[in-house]
Structures are given as C-alpha cells and as structure tokens.
Amino acid sequence: MRQTALSLAVLCAIGTPLAAAAADDCPTVVRAWFADRSQVEEVAAWTEPWEVRYDQGFMVVGVDADGFARLMAAGLELEIDEDLTRKMCTPAKMLDGQTEGIPGYPCYRTVEETFADALALTVAHPDLAQLVDVGDSWEKATAGGLPGYDMMVLKLTNSAVPGTPTGSDPPHGKPRLLVTSAIHAREYTTTELMMRFAEQLLAGYGTDADATWLLDEHEIHLLLYTNPDGRKHAETGVLWRKNTNENYCGPTSESRGADLNRNFEFQWGCCGGSSGYPCDELYRGPTAASEPETQAVEAYARTIFPDQRAPDLGAPAPADATGVYFDIHSYSELVMWPWGFTSNQPGNNAALRALGRRLAWFNNYTPQQSIGLYPTDGTTVDFAYGDLGV
Numbered sequence: 001m002r003q004t005a006l007s008l009a010v011l012c013a014i015g016t017p018l019a020a021a022a023a024d025d026c027p028t029v030v031r032a033w034f035a036d037r038s039q040v041e042e043v044a045a046w047t048e049p050w051e052v053r054y055d056q057g058f059m060v061v062g063v064d065a066d067g068f069a070r071l072m073a074a075g076l077e078l079e080i081d082e083d084l085t086r087k088m089c090t091p092a093k094m095l096d097g098q099t100e101g102i103p104g105y106p107c108y109r110t111v112e113e114t115f116a117d118a119l120a121l122t123v124a125h126p127d128l129a130q131l132v133d134v135g136d137s138w139e140k141a142t143a144g145g146l147p148g149y150d151m152m153v154l155k156l157t158n159s160a161v162p163g164t165p166t167g168s169d170p171p172h173g174k175p176r177l178l179v180t181s182a183i184h185a186r187e188y189t190t191t192e193l194m195m196r197f198a199e200q201l202l203a204g205y206g207t208d209a210d211a212t213w214l215l216d217e218h219e220i221h222l223l224l225y226t227n228p229d230g231r232k233h234a235e236t237g238v239l240w241r242k243n244t245n246e247n248y249c250g251p252t253s254e255s256r257g258a259d260l261n262r263n264f265e266f267q268w269g270c271c272g273g274s275s276g277y278p279c280d281e282l283y284r285g286p287t288a289a290s291e292p293e294t295q296a297v298e299a300y301a302r303t304i305f306p307d308q309r310a311p312d313l314g315a316p317a318p319a320d321a322t323g324v325y326f327d328i329h330s331y332s333e334l335v336m337w338p339w340g341f342t343s344n345q346p347g348n349n350a351a352l353r354a355l356g357r358r359l360a361w362f363n364n365y366t367p368q369q370s371i372g373l374y375p376t377d378g379t380t381v382d383f384a385y386g387d388l389g390v
Contacts, residue, residue: 026089027062027239033077034059037374042074044374045272046280048241050331052373062088062239092237102235108188111149111232114195114224118154125202128215130155135296137229138245145246149228151296154198156220158205163217176219176304178390179326180297180380183260185230185240187330194222194328221304227260227293241281243291248278258285261327262376263294264383271341273377284378301325301384309347309389313339316347317389325384332373335360338385340370341377346385 034040040052040059047067051060071078092103102108122129132153140148163174181190204211225231227243234240242257249256259282262274268288275282289295308321337352346352360367370376384390
C-alpha cells in the first residue's frame with residue numbers, strides 16, 4: 001500500500017483548501033490511483049476531485065460510502081488518507097477566545113459579517129463604493145422557507161471620474177471587471193480574498209497610484225457570494241458544494257441542491273462534464289439556468305457587458321472587446337480559461353492564454369485551458385466568454 005503525506009493547512013491565510021466537515025457528515029478522503037485520463041473523466045462526471053496529479057497518476061477525492069463504492073467499481077486503486085479524513089471529520093467549533101468569523105476559522109468572515117463590512121465600506125467611501133442587489137438566493141426566492149439572502153455586488157469605482165471610454169461602436173464607458181466568488185460553498189477563501197482586495201483598493205485611493213488608477217479608470221464588480229445559502233450551510237462545518245435547493249435529492253438530504261458551476265446556459269449538459277443525477281455533487285439542475293443564483297449572475301453580466309462575440313464556437317471576440325471576468329475558486333492553484341467542454345481552442349485562444357500565463361506568473365499557479373483538468377460543461381467562464389465574448 002502506498003503511503004500518503006497529505007496534510008490540511010488550517011491557518012488563517014488565503015489558501016486554506018476546504019472547510020472542515022462535521023463528524024456526522026464527513027467524507028472519507030482517498031488517493032485514487034488511475035491508469036489513464038478516461039478514469040479521471042469518469043469520476044469528474046459525478047464528483048469533483050480535489051486534486052488531480054496526472055504526472056503522478058493519482059487524484060484526491062472526498063467521498064461518502066456510496067462514492068467510495070463507485071470509485072471501487074471504476075477499478076481504481078484506493079488509498080485512504082487517515083490523517084486528512086480525521087481532520088475533515090473534526091467538528092467545527094469556535095477556538096478559544098474566538099468571537100467572530102467562521103467557527104474554527106477566525107480569519108474568514110461569515111456571510112453576515114461580510115455584508116456588514118461591505119456596507120461599512122460604502123458608508124466610509126460613498127464616492128467609491130456601492131452595494132448592488134442583483135437577485136435572490138434559492139432560499140429567499142422560495143416562499144415559506146428559510147429567509148435566504150440577497151445576492152450583493154460590491155461595485156468599486158470613482159463615480160466622479162468619467163474614465164476613458166472603451167470600444168468604438170458604441171463606446172462602452174469604463175472597462176469593467178466582474179468577479180464571482182463562493183459559488184462552491186465550502187471554498188471559504190474566495191469571498192475573503194474579494195473583501196481584502198476591496199479594502200486594499202479603497203484604503204489606497206489617493207495615496208497608492210495603482211489603487212487610484214484602478215478606481216478612477218475602471219469599474220470593479222465583486223459578487224461576494226454567488227451561493228450564499230450554501231455558504232451559510234458550510235459555515236456549520238458541513239463540506240457543502242451546491243446550493244440548497246430542496247427539490248433535488250430530498251428536502252433534508254445532505255446531498256440536495258444543484259452545482260451552480262454546472263448550471264449556466266452556455267453548453268449546459270452538453271459534453272459529459274456534469275451529472276444528471278440530483279444527489280451527485282456535480283448535478284447540473286433539471287434545465288439550463290434553473291437556479292435563481294445562476295439567473296442572477298447571467299442577468300447581471302448581460303447588463304454590464306455588451307454581447308461581443310458571434311454565436312459560432314470558433315468565432316473570436318473582436319480586438320476591441322471590453323471586459324474581464326474571473327470566477328474565484330480555491331485549492332488547486334490553477335489559472336484556467338475556456339473552453340471546459342471541448343479541447344478545441346476558442347477563437348481568442350492566443351489572447352486568453354497570454355492573459356492566463358501572465359496572471360500565473362505572479363503567483364506560480366499552473367496556467368491551462370480548462371478542459372486540461374477534466375471536462376466541465378455549463379460553467380461560469382464558458383458562459384462569460386461564449387455568450388458575451390468577455
């Protein structure tokens with residue numbers, strides 16, 4: 001039996017891989033050794049490997065008993081990581097002296113703390129920051145249930161400066177950046193990264209040249225929680241990924257909900273990169289953009305970005321296309337660009353690749369086309385580029 005040396009960092013720093021899971025609903029963490037890529041793709045059609053090491057021939061997966069049996073049935077050699085499994089199964093609780101933050105993770109703000117601090121930023125910087133309600137979570141949109149949340153975008157720009165218009169037919173105003181975070185509930189780091197980015201920009205305005213230029217000449221739109229219901233559930237210590245839609249897999253099931261990052265309209269369910277079984281982690285929903293959270297992101301993106309790309313898959317966006325979109329995740333240390341559903345290159349492949357490699361130069365992540373990890377369909381980045389040419 002191969003020996004493992006995996007460990008889970010539980011430090012207060014950007015980069016903590018996943019939230020710890022509650023003892024009564026925790027995964028068994030395994031290394032699954034594979035012979036070829038097809039075995040990875042088979043697994044990635046129903047659950048998300050936490051890590052894939054093609055160079056070493058294994059992936060790291062957290063599974064329940066049924067998932068463990070599915071891995072066995074796929075012919076994979078499995079090796080339980082007892083240390084990481086034990087850490088995943090340690091109940092979340094407040095640390096000694098902890099009075100704020102997620103239980104056990106004092107450096108990561110809760111949903112309520114995030115919204116309160118974001119509101120405080122708009123009060124302190126009324127000319128530079130505002131909160132925009134772009135839609136409702138599933139729980140809020142569903143009558144008679146839990147209260148749910150508004151989906152809030154923290155918009156950062158100097159409203160007193162017109163900026164330099166971009167595009168030519170017609171001019172599009174300031175170039176815009178849209179960032180979505182926490183679409184997968186258990187990825188605590190992503191929203192915290194957005195908040196610290198916002199705080200750094202606002203604190204530096206007028207004294208830091210980069211922060212001043214970014215806010216004067218650009219619009220920055222930060223969707224703080226793309227999946228607020230799921231994130232709140234994850235804060236209890238559950239290793240939650242999907243939204244909390246009770247219509248899928250049973251109203252009280254710990255496997256309910258849809259994977260919002262497989263629910264977007266563009267190439268939804270096309271290519272084996274998602275699951276049609278409601279209890280799977282990668283369940284794509286019953287129809288394209290069935291979830292209110294997905295609908296909110298698509299609608300907001302379409303209000304701030306013009307449609308700049310022809311429908312043909314190989315068509316490039318024009319040279320003067322405007323806008324940048326990021327969907328922030330945690331753990332795998334990758335910078336990825338479209339497409340995720342096909343190995344064909346997008347029309348703007350050279351530009352996307354150059355941008356991805358440039359970003360990866362700063363943090364030493366691995367830059368690659370999204371499908372290089374494994375196939376995905378109905379995803380955020382394929383929608384933003386495929387539908388709008390961003």
